[in-house]
Amino acid sequence: MTTPDNTPTSGTTPGTMSYTVAPQRKLFGNIMTGLVIACALLAALPLVSILITVITNGLSRFGPAIFTELPPPPLVDGGGLRNAIVGTLTVMVISAAISVPFGIMAAIYVSEFARDTKLANAVRFGINVLSGVPSIIAGLFAYGVVVLATGTFSAVAGGVALAVLMIPIIERTAEEGLKSIPLEVRQGALGVGATNFQTISQIVLPASLPFLATGVTLALARASGETAALLFTALFNQFDARSVWQPTATLSVLIYNFAISPYKNQQELAWVAAFLIMVFILIVSIIARRLGRRTQF
Amino acid sequence: MTTADRSAFGDDTQSLKVARTIDTGFFWLTAFFALAIAGILLWIVYELFTIAWPAIQKFGLEFLTSSRWNPVENIYGALPQIYGTIISSIIALLVAVPLGVGVAIFLSEDFLPSKVVTPIAFLIELLAAVPSVVYGLWGIFVFIPFITPFLDFIHTTLGWIPIFSTPPSSRAMIHAGLVLAIMISPIIISISRDTLASLPPQLRQGSLALGATRWETILQVLIPAGLSGIIGSIMLALGRALGETMAAAMLIGNANKISISWFDPASTIASLIANQFAEASGLQVSSLLYAGLVLMLLTLAVNVLAEIIVSRFQEVE
Numbered sequence: 001m002t003t004p005d006n007t008p009t010s011g012t013t014p015g016t017m018s019y020t021v022a023p024q025r026k027l028f029g030n031i032m033t034g035l036v037i038a039c040a041l042l043a044a045l046p047l048v049s050i051l052i053t054v055i056t057n058g059l060s061r062f063g064p065a066i067f068t069e070l071p072p073p074p075l076v077d078g079g080g081l082r083n084a085i086v087g088t089l090t091v092m093v094i095s096a097a098i099s100v101p102f103g104i105m106a107a108i109y110v111s112e113f114a115r116d117t118k119l120a121n122a123v124r125f126g127i128n129v130l131s132g133v134p135s136i137i138a139g140l141f142a143y144g145v146v147v148l149a150t151g152t153f154s155a156v157a158g159g160v161a162l163a164v165l166m167i168p169i170i171e172r173t174a175e176e177g178l179k180s181i182p183l184e185v186r187q188g189a190l191g192v193g194a195t196n197f198q199t200i201s202q203i204v205l206p207a208s209l210p211f212l213a214t215g216v217t218l219a220l221a222r223a224s225g226e227t228a229a230l231l232f233t234a235l236f237n238q239f240d241a242r243s244v245w246q247p248t249a250t251l252s253v254l255i256y257n258f259a260i261s262p263y264k265n266q267q268e269l270a271w272v273a274a275f276l277i278m279v280f281i282l283i284v285s286i287i288a289r290r291l292g293r294r295t296q297f
Numbered sequence: 298m299t300t301a302d303r304s305a306f307g308d309d310t311q312s313l314k315v316a317r318t319i320d321t322g323f324f325w326l327t328a329f330f331a332l333a334i335a336g337i338l339l340w341i342v343y344e345l346f347t348i349a350w351p352a353i354q355k356f357g358l359e360f361l362t363s364s365r366w367n368p369v370e371n372i373y374g375a376l377p378q379i380y381g382t383i384i385s386s387i388i389a390l391l392v393a394v395p396l397g398v399g400v401a402i403f404l405s406e407d408f409l410p411s412k413v414v415t416p417i418a419f420l421i422e423l424l425a426a427v428p429s430v431v432y433g434l435w436g437i438f439v440f441i442p443f444i445t446p447f448l449d450f451i452h453t454t455l456g457w458i459p460i461f462s463t464p465p466s467s468r469a470m471i472h473a474g475l476v477l478a479i480m481i482s483p484i485i486i487s488i489s490r491d492t493l494a495s496l497p498p499q500l501r502q503g504s505l506a507l508g509a510t511r512w513e514t515i516l517q518v519l520i521p522a523g524l525s526g527i528i529g530s531i532m533l534a535l536g537r538a539l540g541e542t543m544a545a546a547m548l549i550g551n552a553n554k555i556s557i558s559w560f561d562p563a564s565t566i567a568s569l570i571a572n573q574f575a576e577a578s579g580l581q582v583s584s585l586l587y588a589g590l591v592l593m594l595l596t597l598a599v600n601v602l603a604e605i606i607v608s609r610f611q612e613v614e
Contacts, residue, residue: 021510029512033408039399040417043486046479047424050435105330113324114331125604126335132533132600133593134540136567137341140589143574144344164341167334195320225428228542228567232574252430256543259434267438274431281426289419 051278058275061268066276070239071254074263081273083240087155087248091234092223094159094244095166100216102163103170110171111178112200124175131168138164139229147233155241155248158234162226166219173218177211178204210291217291221284225277227252251277345590352583360587366553366569368577373584377555379591381470381563385545386538388474388559389481394531396478397485401527402515404486405493418490425483433547436476441467441548444475448560463558468550470563476544481534488533488607492526493519525606532603540596542567566592 065080072079106123114120142161147153181204189199205212235247236257251273258270346353352360356373363374400421404414448465455461465471500522504514520527550562551572564572566588574585 025510025513029510032512032516036399036403036408039396040403043396043400043424043482044417044420046440047420047427049439050427050431053435053439054431102330102333105327106334109327109331113327119331123331123334126338128604129597129600130334130338132536132540132596132603133338133341134542134567134596136540136542136570137345137589137593137596140348140570140574140586141341141344144348144586145340148348164337167337171334195316197320197323198316200323221426225426225430227428227430228571231571235575252428255430255434256547259430259437259547270434274434277428278431281428282423285419285423285426 054271054274054278057268057271058278061272062275066272071249071258071269072265073238074261074266077265079265079269081251081254081269081276083237084249084251084254084273085276087234087237087241088224088250088252090155090241090244090248091158091162091230091250092220094156095162095223096216096220098159098163099166099170099219103167103215103219104174104212106167107171107174107178108200108205111175112196112204115179127168127171130164131172133164134228135161135165135226136228136231138162139231139233142229142233150245152245153233153235153247155234155244155246158230158248158250161229161233162223165226165229166223169219169222170212170215173215174208174212177208177215180211181207214288214291217284217288221281221288224280224284225252227256231256342590342593345586345593349583349586349590351580352587355580356584356587360584361591364553364555368573368581371580373581373587375566375569375584375588375591377553378564378566378569378588380555381549382539382565382567382592382595384559385470385474385477385549385563385565386535388471389477389538390531390535392475392478393482393485393534397482397530397534398489398520398527400482400486401489401493405490406511406515406519418487421483421486424479425487427480429480429541429543430547432476432480433544436472436544436548440476441472444472452560459557460559463556463560465560466550466562468548468562469560470549470556471559473545473549473563473565474559476548477538477541480541480544481538484534484537485527485530488530489523489527492523492530496522525609529603529607532599532606536596536599536603539599540567540592542571546571 065078066082067080067085068082069078069080070083071081106127110120110123114123138161141164142157146157146160150157185203185207186199189203190196194202230250230253234250234253236253237247237249241248255270255273255277258266258273261267352373356363360374361379362376363372364376365372365374366377367373403409404417409417445465448471452461452464496519500518501514504518505511509517545565546568549564549568551564551568552562553564553569556563570585570589573581577585
């Protein structure tokens with residue numbers, strides 16, 4: 001519109017309260033609506049495809065042998081994933097043992113002792129940057145710190161690498177949880193004579209427990225499928241690792257090794273391993289969601 | 298403590314002292330862990346730097362511009378990998394940005410009842426949780442066979458465009474780029490959706506009251522208002538794409554050369570490290586760490602930029 005005058009525009013009907021939108025504007029809207037629906041379908045397609053292929057290929061070989069037997073060498077039939085399942089659990093326990101205290105203690109400091117200070121902002125900035133560190137860099141870091149120092153690839157090195165990736169996830173959810181507890185709760189505890197430590201350990205932490213658990217489960221979900229960080233920290237092992245100071249097989253590294261191998265039997269086992277990880281992640285996400293729902297204080 | 302001191306009063310002061318000690322101890326313990334997180338970041342850079350030092354000393358900045366990676370002669374340059382890292386991320390963004398923003402609009406602007414949106418949002422979260430090695434596995438056995446006929450068609454019809462100029466290889470830049478796009482679109486979707494949903498409702502109401510249609514409101518009011526959040530989400534996704542290892546290592550073909558065509562094999566910094574680190578020794582390890590340092594600084598720059606953009610958005614809010 002260049003001139004302000006009283007002649008009705010093409011889209012309006014004079015004399016009535018109702019109006020119609022010009023057809024080209026309507027058409028444009030419909031085209032855009034069609035486009036975003038197409039976007040949504042296109043984005044859903046890979047997910048559906050991944051879920052279907054992982055479930056069908058994974059279930060075709062699934063059986064008790066998966067949990068009791070070792071991965072087969074090339075050209076040998078059968079076999080299972082025993083050492084990789086045990087190895088994945090071992091590495092996850094080690095990484096949780098490092099990252100849970102780290103993440104929760106840092107969250108307590110940021111939300112309870114240094115809330116809204118410059119230092120808290122700096123720590124949060126560091127955590128956000130840490131969460132963007134590529135997993136292969138975390139692997140290189142653990143290689144330098146643990147593998148070079150101890151002279152062996154090990155589950156501990158893998159755990160350290162995964163812990164670097166888990167700390168930011170745990171800290172963020174824990175901080176959110178602590179901040180969701182109203183200030184009055186703390187003031188009440190301090191008012192009856194509790195120290196900061198007593199308030200936090202006996203009132204605030206128990207109240208925010210669902211949040212803490214959500215963070216830990218989400219971090220474990222991330223760690224369960226992590227591969228790049230384990231390639232040269234936990235490495236791989238054809239057999240059972242006899243201690244945490246030995247190279248350890250994990251499901252994710254097994255998928256990588258077997259997916260690029262030319263042998264059909266090993267490829268099938270890679271799908272079973274993918275199936276196990278996906279089932280674990282699905283269960284964990286559902287648990288995290290359930291816990292998250294109960295977080296209203 | 299002797300029994301004589303065990304009057305109720307004395308005991309109380311004693312336990313008060315203990316409580317105070319625990320309290321200060323606890324404070325410093327949490328402070329230590331919080332500062333340690335910043336420390337880890339510096340430690341990572343320091344660790345990479347010290348192991349990479351021999352290579353930095355020997356090759357200097359020439360490492361970034363030379364395309365020779367020759368373990369036999371012990372001469373290393375990472376230009377093809379840097380090129381591959383950037384181009385594969387650009388392909389991923391070209392696909393994921395329109396797709397992700399489109400889905401974010403679809404999910405946030407009442408096209409669907411919220412009962413339908415919640416499970417879809419959960420599915421997208423799940424897509425973000427699928428491990429990259431599973432994407433790689435799926436890429437090798439499902440996605441590449443599926444997409445090859447389309448790429449063949451593009452090559453025969455649009456082969457005169459340099460980026461489509463070679464027949465599609467069984468592992469190629471384009472495969473890695475497209476699978477990366479699938480991996481990073483959930484990041485763009487979830488952050489952009491949160492941004493659009495958190496805009497003040499007055500913006501929407503005002504625009505509609507002035508007679509704008511729904512789409513005019515979205516494109517001319519809501520997207521500009523939420524732009525910094527959307528750009529922040531794109532930067533975070535870019536950071537993920539740059540550093541992604543497994544999907545790239547399994548799909549890109551790991552060829553140590555620069556090819557204009559997206560249908561040729563290529564390699565990225567992360568895939569180079571994943572492939573060679575286990576068998577490397579001496580100067581090659583240093584060179585791989587040098588490449589890792591370059592990757593770290595690249596993702597660090599992108600993530601810090603994203604952080605600044607997103608936090609500026611939150612201030613406006």
